[in-house]
Structure formats: C-alpha cells, structure tokens
Amino acid sequence: MDSSVLFGISTMAYIVAMIMYISYLAFRKDQIGITATVITLSGFVAQTFAITLRWKEFADLSGMGFMRSAPLTNLYESLIFFVWCLILGYLIIEFKFKNRSFGAFITPIAGIALAFIDLTGVSKEIQPLVPALKSNWLLAHVTMSFIAYAAFSLSFSTGLMYLVVTTEKRSEPAYIFWTLTLGIFVIVMASMAIDFLTFKVAVKPDIFIRSYLFKTSFLHTSSAIKILSWILSGIILLAIWRYGSLLKTAMVKFDIGADMLDEITYKSIAVGFPIFTLGGLIFGAIWADQAWGVYWSWDPKETWSLITWFIYAFYLHSRMIRGWRGRKVAIVAVIGFMAVIFTYLGVNLLLSGLHAYGSQ
Amino acid sequence: MEEKKQKSIIDKFWDFLASVKLAIIIFAMIALTSIIGTILEQGGDPARNIQIITKLFGESAAPTLYSVFQKLGFMDMYHSWWFITILILFVVNLIICSLDRLPKIWKSITEPMGPATEEKLRKFLISREVVLKGSAEKVKNTVSDALSKIGFKCEEASEEKGFQFFAQKGPYSRLGVYITHFSILVILAGAIIGLKFGFKGYVNIPEGAATNVAFADRGTRDIPLGFDVKCDNFNVEFYGMSDMPKEYRSWLTILKDGKEVLKKSIVVNDPLTYEGITFYQASYGSIQENFGRGVFLFRVISANGESSNLQLRLGDSFQIPGSAITGKILDFSPALRIDTNGQAFTYSDHMNNPAVLIDFHESGTHTLNGWILKRHPETWQLPGGHKVEFHDYWGVEFTGLQVRKDPGVWVVYFGCIAMSIGLFIAFFMSHRKIWVKLIEEKNSTRILIGATANKNRAAFERKIDTLVSLISGKEKGEK
Numbered sequence: 001m002d003s004s005v006l007f008g009i010s011t012m013a014y015i016v017a018m019i020m021y022i023s024y025l026a027f028r029k030d031q032i033g034i035t036a037t038v039i040t041l042s043g044f045v046a047q048t049f050a051i052t053l054r055w056k057e058f059a060d061l062s063g064m065g066f067m068r069s070a071p072l073t074n075l076y077e078s079l080i081f082f083v084w085c086l087i088l089g090y091l092i093i094e095f096k097f098k099n100r101s102f103g104a105f106i107t108p109i110a111g112i113a114l115a116f117i118d119l120t121g122v123s124k125e126i127q128p129l130v131p132a133l134k135s136n137w138l139l140a141h142v143t144m145s146f147i148a149y150a151a152f153s154l155s156f157s158t159g160l161m162y163l164v165v166t167t168e169k170r171s172e173p174a175y176i177f178w179t180l181t182l183g184i185f186v187i188v189m190a191s192m193a194i195d196f197l198t199f200k201v202a203v204k205p206d207i208f209i210r211s212y213l214f215k216t217s218f219l220h221t222s223s224a225i226k227i228l229s230w231i232l233s234g235i236i237l238l239a240i241w242r243y244g245s246l247l248k249t250a251m252v253k254f255d256i257g258a259d260m261l262d263e264i265t266y267k268s269i270a271v272g273f274p275i276f277t278l279g280g281l282i283f284g285a286i287w288a289d290q291a292w293g294v295y296w297s298w299d300p301k302e303t304w305s306l307i308t309w310f311i312y313a314f315y316l317h318s319r320m321i322r323g324w325r326g327r328k329v330a331i332v333a334v335i336g337f338m339a340v341i342f343t344y345l346g347v348n349l350l351l352s353g354l355h356a357y358g359s360q
Numbered sequence: 361m362e363e364k365k366q367k368s369i370i371d372k373f374w375d376f377l378a379s380v381k382l383a384i385i386i387f388a389m390i391a392l393t394s395i396i397g398t399i400l401e402q403g404g405d406p407a408r409n410i411q412i413i414t415k416l417f418g419e420s421a422a423p424t425l426y427s428v429f430q431k432l433g434f435m436d437m438y439h440s441w442w443f444i445t446i447l448i449l450f451v452v453n454l455i456i457c458s459l460d461r462l463p464k465i466w467k468s469i470t471e472p473m474g475p476a477t478e479e480k481l482r483k484f485l486i487s488r489e490v491v492l493k494g495s496a497e498k499v500k501n502t503v504s505d506a507l508s509k510i511g512f513k514c515e516e517a518s519e520e521k522g523f524q525f526f527a528q529k530g531p532y533s534r535l536g537v538y539i540t541h542f543s544i545l546v547i548l549a550g551a552i553i554g555l556k557f558g559f560k561g562y563v564n565i566p567e568g569a570a571t572n573v574a575f576a577d578r579g580t581r582d583i584p585l586g587f588d589v590k591c592d593n594f595n596v597e598f599y600g601m602s603d604m605p606k607e608y609r610s611w612l613t614i615l616k617d618g619k620e621v622l623k624k625s626i627v628v629n630d631p632l633t634y635e636g637i638t639f640y641q642a643s644y645g646s647i648q649e650n651f652g653r654g655v656f657l658f659r660v661i662s663a664n665g666e667s668s669n670l671q672l673r674l675g676d677s678f679q680i681p682g683s684a685i686t687g688k689i690l691d692f693s694p695a696l697r698i699d700t701n702g703q704a705f706t707y708s709d710h711m712n713n714p715a716v717l718i719d720f721h722e723s724g725t726h727t728l729n730g731w732i733l734k735r736h737p738e739t740w741q742l743p744g745g746h747k748v749e750f751h752d753y754w755g756v757e758f759t760g761l762q763v764r765k766d767p768g769v770w771v772v773y774f775g776c777i778a779m780s781i782g783l784f785i786a787f788f789m790s791h792r793k794i795w796v797k798l799i800e801e802k803n804s805t806r807i808l809i810g811a812t813a814n815k816n817r818a819a820f821e822r823k824i825d826t827l828v829s830l831i832s833g834k835e836k837g838e839k
Contacts, residue, residue: 131606271787286776291628292642293560295769295772298402303398306390321381321384339391
C-alpha cells in the first residue's frame with residue numbers, strides 16, 4: 001500500500017474524531033465518546049504505518065540509509081509528524097486522566113493542521129534533500145522540536161480550558177482573553193472548512209491555485225464577501241463572548257477541575273521546555289555550527305525559537321510569584337503557543353532567512 | 361537614623377535585582393524587542409528595510425521612521441547598546457538571584473536529617489497512619505523492608521516508646537535550577553570569548569588559486585590566516601538530470617610555508633579545520649571572464665580500446681589515438697539547453713550543464729560537428745565506436761568558503777551540556793524526605809508516616825500509598 005492512502009485514512013479519521021469529540025462535549029453520550037476514542041486510535045495506527053512507509057520509500061529513493069532519511073524535510077512532512085505527536089500526547093492524557101472532554105480542545109488543532117496542508121497546496125511529494133539537510137542532526141533536531149511543539153499545543157489547550165473553567169464575569173480580562181482566542185480559533189477553523197468544501201468538494205476549479213486558504217472568505221475576490229466575512233467573524237466573536245459560560249457549564253459536568261488543568265498545563269510545559277531547549281535550540285545550534293559555521297546568527301528562525309523559549313521561561317518563573325499562579329500563568333501558556341505557531345509557520349511563510357526548508 | 365534608611369533602600373534595590381519579578385520583566389523585554397530584528401533585515405540593504413517600513417507604516421511615515429529606527433540601532437539591533445544593556449541586566453539578575461538564594465538552598469541540601477516529633481509528622485502535606493498488631497520490635501522489620509522496597513535506605517533512631525526511621529533522596533536535585541542558570545552564564549561567556557578572540561569571515565577562491573587572507577563579515581578588515589588555502593577543484597553534483605543540487609564539494613589543500621600539510625574535500629555539514637580556523641562550504645559561482653581560458657579534461661577512447669587523458673583549451677585540437685580522426689574545440693557553454701526548434705542556447709551562467717562544441721575531421725575532411733555534454737554520457741559516443749568523455753571544465757568556477765575561528769565554541773558547548781543536565785535535574789528529579797515513627801501501644805504499634813517532596817508531590821504521594829499497603833498488607837499475610 002502507498003503511504004498517501006494511509007495518510008488519507010488517518011486524516012479522515014482525525015477529522016471525524018474531532019467532530020465526535022465536540023459532540024461528546026455537547027451531548028455527554030458515552031457511546032459518542034468511546035467511538036471518538038476508537039476512531040482516533042485507528043487514525044493514529046494508520047498514521048504510524050504511513051510515516052514508517054514513507055520513511056522506507058524515502059530511504060529506498062535517496063539511498064542514504066535509514067537514519068538520514070527521516071521524512072521530516074519539508075512543511076508537509078513536518079505537519080504530519082506534528083499531528084502524530086499531538087495525537088499521541090492526547091491519547092496519553094486521555095488514558096491517564098480518564099477524561100475524554102479534552103478531545104474537543106485538542107483534536108481541532110490536529111484538524112486545522114491537516115486542513116492547512118490541503119488548502120495551502122504544500123507539496124506532498126517526496127523531495128530530494130538539499131545538501132544542508134544531509135546530516136545526522138536532522139532526525140534529532142526535528143523530532144525533538146516537534147515533540148516539544150506538540151507538548152506546547154497540549155498546554156495551550158489545557159491552559160485555555162483552565163481559563164474557561166475559572167472565569168466568571170464577562171468583564172474580566174481573562175474571560176475576554178479566552179473568548180477572543182477561542183473565537184479566532186473557531187473563525188479560522190470555520191473559514192478553512194468553507195474553503196475545503198468549496199474548492200475540494202463542490203467546485204473543483206480547473207485552474208491551479210497554489211493556495212486556497214481563506215479564498216472563500218477573507219481573501220475572496222469580491223469585496224462584498226470580504227466585508228461579510230469580517231462582519232460574520234465579529235458576530236462569532238461576540239456570540240462566543242456572550243455565551244461563553246455555556247462552555248463552562250458543559251465542562252464542569254465532566255468533572256474537570258481547575259487544579260487538574262493547571263497540573264496538565266504545567267506538566268506539558270515541563271516536558272516540552274527541556275526537550276525544546278535541547279533538541280530545538282542546542283542541537284539546532286550545533287548543526288548550524290557544522291553547516292553554516294555559526295552556532296548563533298540571529299536568523300529569524302533562531303530568534304523566534306529564542307522568543308518562544310523566553311515566553312515559556314516566563315511561564316515557569318511567573319508560577320513562583322504570588323498572585324500569578326492560576327489565570328495569569330494560563331494566559332502566558334496560551335501566548336506561548338502563539339509564539340510556537342509563529343516560530344513554526346510564520347517565520348517560514350512570512351520572513352526570510354537561512355532556515356527556509358519548511359516553506360514548501 | 362539616616363544611615364539605617366539608606367541601607368534599607370540598598371537592601372530593597374538588592375532584593376529587586378535578585379527578584380523573579382525582574383527576571384520575568386527581562387524575559388518579556390528580550391522576547392518583545394527581539395521581534396524587531398526578525399522583521400527588519402539586520403545589517404542588510406537599506407533599500408530593503410525602507411521597503412519593509414513603507415509596507416508596514418505607509419509611504420509618508422517611512423523616511424522619518426527609518427531615520428528614527430536607524431538612530432535606535434534597529435537595523436543592527438542585536439549589537440545595539442540598549443539590547444546589550446538588557447543582556448547585561450539579565451546576567452546581573454541571574455548572578456545576584458543565585459547569590460541571594462544559594463546559601464539557603466545549600467543549607468537545606470547539607471543539613472543532616474533528624475527524627476521528627478509526632479506533631480510535626482501530622483503537619484506534613486503527605487501524612488499517613490497505620491496501626492499494626494504486635495510490639496514495635498516485631499513490626500520494625502516489616503517497616504524497614506517496606507521502606508527499602510520503595511527505595512529508601514533509612515537511618516534508625518530508638519525512641520522512648522518505639523523507633524523512628526528517616527531518610528531522604530536527591531537533596532542535590534535542588535541544584536538543578538542553579539546549574540541551568542550557571543550554564544547560561546557559561547554560554548554567554550563562550551560567546552564573548554568568540555567575539556573577542558575569534559572572527560567570522562568569508563573568502564572566494566577560484567579553482568587552482570590560493571589565498572592567505574579572509575574577509576571579515578562585519579567591517580572591511582582583512583584577516584591574515586597564517587597559511588595558504590588552495591582550491592584544487594570545485595564541483596556540484598545534481599539529482600539525476602535535474603538542476604537540483606545534491607552536493608557541493610571543494611577539494612582544498614592547506615600549505616604552510618609553501619609546504620603541503622593537509623588535503624581534504626569538504627561538503628556542507630563536513631568542514632575542514634586547521635590551526636583553529638575552520639572552512640565551511642558556503643557558496644560557489646562561475647568566473648565568466650575565465651570561460652575562454654579554462655582547461656577541458658577529456659578522456660578519449662578509440663574503438664579498439666586505446667585511450668588517453670587530455671587537457672585542452674578552447675581552440676585546441678586533439679587526435680583520437682590509433683585513428684585518423686581529429687577534433688577541434690570550437691565553443692563552450694556552462695549550461696546548454698536545446699529549444700523546441702532544435703537550437704542550442706545557454707540558460708544559465710552557472711555550470712549547470714557544461715557542454716563543449718567539437719568539430720571532427722577524418723583525414724582532413726569534415727565529418728561531424730556537435731555538442732558533448734558533461735552530464736549526458738550518451739553524447740560522448742561517436743560514430744565508429746570512438747568515445748570522447750567530457751569530465752570537467754576546470755578553472756572557471758570559484759568556491760565560496762565561510763571562514764571562522766571561535767575559541768569560545770567549546771565553552772558554549774560545555775554550557776549547553778550543563779544546561780541539558782541542569783534542566784533534566786530541575787524538571788525530573790526532586791528532593792524527597794520521609795519519616796516513619798513507630799509508637800508502641802497496648803498489644804499494637806501505631807505507625808506514623810510523614811513525607812515531603814519539593815516537586816511532583818502527587819507522584820511521591822502514590823509511592824507513600826504503596827508503602828502503606830506494603831506495611832499493612834504484610835501484616836495481614838502473617839495472620
């Protein structure tokens with residue numbers, strides 16, 4: 001079997017699982033929750049096989065040996081690996097804490113990442129390695145960076161959930177912060193879903209468009225639809241702000257305590273931070289030293305990794321200050337993940353630099 | 361009176377410098393200001409930055425903003441006075457906070473443990489109580505077995521009405537945070553050593569040429585190397601027939617006082633080091649004014665197997681051994697392509713697809729005229745079984761080398777190792793203490809357990825519960 005077929009199966013499974021987890025949160029039917037878990041697990045198994053297969057395909061093609069042929073050399077492969085780490089992390093949490101309600105907050109991140117692959121038209125082909133990537137550091141640097149990214153994503157979800165559970169009044173800054181974050185998340189997801197339905201299911205345009213992302217909403221050719229998209233986004237934000245307490249009510253029924261959420265947020269960062277430091281920053285520096293002759297050159301990718309590192313250092317230290325523990329640090333955890341997204345995608349797509357492997 | 365007041369201000373200032381609050385303020389400052397340097401190109405072309413500023417702030421504001429940004433050092437911000445000031449503040453905060461806290465931490469590490477009172481044991485966050493039948497003397501072994509089963513080697517003290525066991529694990533794990541903090545100072549020290557005693561530069565060397573200087577990346581300084589580095593050859597290998605580069609390789613020779621001391625071919629990720637100076641494969645290019653003056657490396661093989669290696673120049677003629685065929689080199693193209701009309705044209709200045717045009721004569725009559733391509737062996741075959749292999753056109757390319765000397769790099773790496781160890785200890789190890797008090801009562805013994813952990817208390821609590829079930833379970837088994 002071809003790896004792309006298996007990738008397709010896992011993508012479908014994760015998207016179905018995402019919908020099921022969200023409905024599980026809404027309707028609290030155990031059968032829905034169990035089905036969601038089973039589907040996620042099958043998707044994970046399929047994806048594991050797919051990555052192994054692709055690895056083998058790449059090794060056969062490049063003839064460089066197994067260890068140097070890790071399928072982690074472009075945006076597509078890295079997003080796939082990121083999703084794999086994220087789902088693994090989620091499954092661990094689900095089994096450890098015996099609570100499925102996290103799924104509704106974590107699987108959408110996987111859903112967005114997978115939709116991003118399809119909509120931006122990133123190349124799914126196996127590409128030969130550019131000379132700079134031919135190194136034993138590739139495997140260590142990239143896998144550890146993405147394990148850390150996945151851990152940070154988990155802390156984002158639980159941090160956000162913490163804010164949902166602990167805020168009361170609509171005028172509270174923390175409440176406004178989480179409704180705004182969740183709102184943007186929902187808007188991005190909804191517009192990606194519309195893009196997907198329009199271009200991949202309904203229209204299937206003959207002309208090749210490199211990126212479909214937001215082409216049916218914010219980047220539509222007609223300005224009326226553009227304005228409408230912004231107005232609708234505003235309405236979504238307002239609605240989430242107005243009815244945010246419903247989410248809290250739903251979550252409280254699942255017996256998710258604030259302390260537990262705080263603990264998972266901290267633990268995810270406590271795992272992610274050392275791995276990110278070692279694999280992302282230190283291994284990255286050693287590799288840069290070998291390939292480019294400088295271990296640190298204030299390249300945008302390096303600088304953004306450092307910014308991310310400092311935000312999580314901020315998180316870890318601010319926990320020690322009286323009065324910060326709780327909501328304030330949860331906000332820092334959420335902001336930290338935004339820096340992660342920018343380090344991962346923003347730098348490659350928006351800024352230029354030496355580290356441009358992930359932009360195609 | 362006045363002196364006392366003054367001292368308290370100094371104390372307050374010291375406390376501020378040692379505080380976590382200052383630390384997180386600095387973190388936020390470094391993180392936020394660093395963003396500027398990722399948007400504006402550092403040390404780049406001014407026109408490019410004006411373009412970026414125009415895009416962000418509009419055309420009218422751009423010139424003023426550019427000059428303001430330039431005054432603030434935004435175009436080279438990581439070397440600006442204010443960014444360096446933040447970094448110095450960061451270092452000061454790190455040092456003072458360690459000095460402030462270490463004595464206390466050191467005391468809690470080295471302080472010997474002693475027995476605790478019943479009252480104290482009940483106050484611990486992890487506190488358990490079990491009652492077993494039998495005298496304290498009888499229960500003692502059960503308890504000490506259970507303790508060693510969960511990994512604690514205990515000290516023992518006899519008490520008025522029984523015994524007490526106490527033990528601790530990993531007191532030194534409290535140092536993990538300080539190892540991490542110290543490692544940051546080491547890394548920064550390594551960076552400073554590199555800046556002070558090393559250099560970063562580059563040099564372009566044409567094939568066949570040598571140099572004993574490099575050019576500094578920052579400034580216009582020439583850096584004497586103290587030896588010669590010669591580029592014997594440079595070559596790009598491509599994937600299949602595509603123009604996607606697979607490997608850049610330079611064959612380098614180091615000459616000290618005119619004598620050859622080292623020979624190595626380098627590729628990206630595999631540099632050459634001599635006398636502390638490292639040469640990295642960084643770029644390459646072709647020298648167009650040399651296109652008429654390079655050396656063609658041919659190997660000609662006649663139909664009956666006779667062969668010879670030839671070194672020729674543009675315009676030279678050669679003979680295929682054992683035959684009456686002669687060839688004359690008419691033209692050269694660094695990157696030849698045939699268009700849809702069958703017309704040959706050069707599509708790049710780089711040596712992507714080197715080709716040579718040869719005119720063949722047999723016994724004085726013109727027989728053939730055609731392109732021979734280095735990357736296409738099928739064009740090497742001549743009618744009649746002869747073969748002209750085109751191996752290289754040498755002397756028309758240069759290799760671009762990154763040249764660096766950094767005596768601080770090992771200090772930086774030492775710091776990195778220390779940081780990894782420090783983080784591992786800080787996040788995954790904890791200082792755990794346990795006290796178990798046996799109090800003999802009528803026909804039974806009351807066992808009081810108290811425990812503390814400075815991190816991950818939940819996991820330790822589970823371990824204590826294991827201990828409790830070990831102690832009480834064994835007693836049941838004996839019944």
